[in-house]
Amino acid sequence: MSSPRITEASLKQFVLDLGxxxxxxxxxxxxxxxxxxxxxxxxxxxxIDYLARVELEVDRNVLELLTILPNVSEVDKIFYQDVWYDQEMAHGYLLDQLQADLGMETAEPFMTIPIRMKLLGALAHWEPIHDISRLLYYLTGASTERQAVLAYSSLTKELTRMGETAIAETIIQPIKKQEPGHFAFYKMSAEKMIQDEELKPWQIYVARLLRSKSFTMVGVDYVKQYQRHFGGVMKALSVDQEMEVYAKEIGRLEARLLWANEKGMEFPPYFLKALRESVELYEAQGSFDRPNPNKFVI
Structure with missing residues (x-):
């Protein structure tokens, strides 16, 4: 039995209900x-610092969105402006307060928009490129939110094992419960584009090429220090012990929608590559030192 068709109206209603x-x-x-x-x-x-920073970077995320999607759709605007933004900022405030309670410095969001995004945005005024950017935006969002769910799930379990049930149940778990709705929005939006055949074969090819060359894990932002930090997060949450399982969890949607499960693909290879590189960087130079939040990024 096939799934019901996703329409602009059903997607909009989903977003309104989510809020x-x-x-x-x-x-x-x-x-x-x-x-x-x-x-x-x-x-x-x-x-905790990594998660707080990522949650508090929503201002930059919105600027990135408006950069690569100059003609943002009504539903996308309702989602990021009326639902996602306030939820994510609240997550960041909670985690930042937790940092303060632990005697840590507050998070320092990264505010630089990479040059590559600005270039893509300049080209996105041409509709075929805009559609490619839109698909990549949805796929990135889906991967990001899936990573968030898994991270918060692991952190909740570990804190509970330590007997820290208060912060596990009233901070981390409530944050985790809101992330699947964000994932569902990105998933449905990407599925709608594929369902409606909005992209021609050459656009799919370009999307695959761009994704293969530019994919990063959540919060890395093309900054080596953050890539190393992500490796540290993986090790702290024991994700490094099952990298292929993790890659499948966060990459199977993309394997299906962007690659049509080519040659039995369970996840795109660049997912596992990014995971391994992050862990290797952390193992080689393990630290969570912070880069300049306004660092120039290509």
Whole structure:
């Protein structure tokens, strides 16, 4: 039995319902009791800082979106402006407060828009390129949100094992519960483009090429320090022990939509490559030192 067709109207209704069902999480709703701050900090300082930074980078994310999609659709605008932005900022505030409670420095969001995005945005005024950019935006969003769900799930389990149930259940778990809705939006949006055959074969080819050359993990932003940090997050959450399983979890949607499961592909190879490179960088130079938040990035 085939799935119901995704329409602009059904997608818009999904977004409106998402906003109604999941209002931003307030700081006052969190129980910030921490039994052993030093133990939490020792194990997860880098993880919490990384997640807080990524959540607080939504201002830059919106600027990137408007850069690569100069003709952003009504539904996309409702999603990022009325739903996603406030939810993500609330996540960042919660995690930043957790950092303060642990005696850590607050997160330092990265604010540079890479040159490659500006170039893509300049070309995106031509509709065929705009459509390629839109598909890549949805695929990136889906991968990002799936990574977030897995990270928050692992962190919740580990904090619970440590007896830190208050922050696990009232900070990390509520954040995790909001991420699948974001993933679903990106997934449905990408599926609609493929379903409606909005891209010609040459556009799919270009999208594959761009994705293969430019893919990065969530929060890396083409900055080597952040790529190393991501490797540290993977090791702290033991993701490095099952990299192929993780790559499949975050890459199977893209394998299906962008690559049509070519030659039995379970996930695009650049997912596993990015994971391995991140871990190798961290193992070689393990640290979470912060780069300049306004660093020039190609």
């Amino acid at each position: 109604d069902k999941h209002p931003p999480i307030t700081l006052g709703s969190a129980d910030r009791t921490i039994h052993d701050p030093e133990a939490v900090k020792a194990r997860f300082a880098g993880v």
